[in-house]
Amino acid sequence: MQSQSITRPRKLTRAAAADLYARLAEARPEPRTELDYVNPFTLVVAVALSAQATDKGVNRATGPLFQIVDTPEKMVALGEDGLAAHIKTIGLWRSKAKNVIALSQQLIDLHGGEVPHDRAALEALPGVGRKTANVVLAEAFGEATIAVDTHVFRVANRTGLAAGKTPEAVEQQLLRITPPEYMQGAHHWLILHGRYVCLARTPKCLVCPVNEICLYRHKTGAQVKVSARASAKKPAPSGAKAKKR
Numbered sequence: 001m002q003s004q005s006i007t008r009p010r011k012l013t014r015a016a017a018a019d020l021y022a023r024l025a026e027a028r029p030e031p032r033t034e035l036d037y038v039n040p041f042t043l044v045v046a047v048a049l050s051a052q053a054t055d056k057g058v059n060r061a062t063g064p065l066f067q068i069v070d071t072p073e074k075m076v077a078l079g080e081d082g083l084a085a086h087i088k089t090i091g092l093w094r095s096k097a098k099n100v101i102a103l104s105q106q107l108i109d110l111h112g113g114e115v116p117h118d119r120a121a122l123e124a125l126p127g128v129g130r131k132t133a134n135v136v137l138a139e140a141f142g143e144a145t146i147a148v149d150t151h152v153f154r155v156a157n158r159t160g161l162a163a164g165k166t167p168e169a170v171e172q173q174l175l176r177i178t179p180p181e182y183m184q185g186a187h188h189w190l191i192l193h194g195r196y197v198c199l200a201r202t203p204k205c206l207v208c209p210v211n212e213i214c215l216y217r218h219k220t221g222a223q224v225k226v227s228a229r230a231s232a233k234k235p236a237p238s239g240a241k242a243k244k245r
């Protein structure tokens with residue numbers, strides 16, 4: 001039988017989770033996606049283009065694109081080559097161009113040119129996975145979903161908010177532990193925290209607003225702070241009071 005003390009994931013309590021969200025919310029009162037879009041269709045396109053790319057890079061390409069193309073019909077008319085010319089600065093542009101034209105055609109053929117408010121229909125679109133569907137459901141339709149990308153996955157596991165080995169396991173745990181009042185902003189708070197504070201290689205624990213709640217064992221900078229405070233409280237060893245170096 002496996003030892004539970006070794007295998008059991010470290011998790012925050014509900015109260016600690018609520019405190020964590022409260023602090024993230026205080027740091028960023030109005031969280032929103034950093035992807036630019038003008039309607040649900042351009043949101044789908046922007047999120048599909050953002051896989052393995054930065055939001056800034058996507059925005060640079062979609063700014064001029066969305067000024068002339070903001071519907072599936074216009075996207076199909078632009079065509080794969082026309083779209084490729086706009087997005088060549090984005091990684092995986094060939095396959096993304098192909099998918100965006102195909103998903104635009106599918107929106108016309110099956111949904112009257114509208115983005116469906118339906119998870120299964122969204123996930124059936126070419127190049128659209130669970131994460132993209134979650135972003136669209138939350139952002140365009142206000143649904144209580146939490147999209148788990150690489151930043152959310154890392155922050156959730158490190159902090160103990162939602163420990164899980166797969167994005168879907170983390171998503172389910174996040175949905176269970178996130179208080180209703182923080183559900184709408186949760187994805188944005190976690191993604192922005194991962195992007196700017198809880199960095200993959202060197203998290204900025206020393207300036208992190210959830211430092212005191214987070215269960216991550218390898219905090220950087222924060223350890224210095226804690227150990228300095230701990231050593232300050234230590235009683236002086238007997239006989240050491242006269243010795244100064």
Ligand code: SF4
Nearest residue numbers: 198203205208214216
């Ligand atoms: S304390 Fe460090 S590891 Fe924990 S959430 Fe903050 S930056 Fe990330």
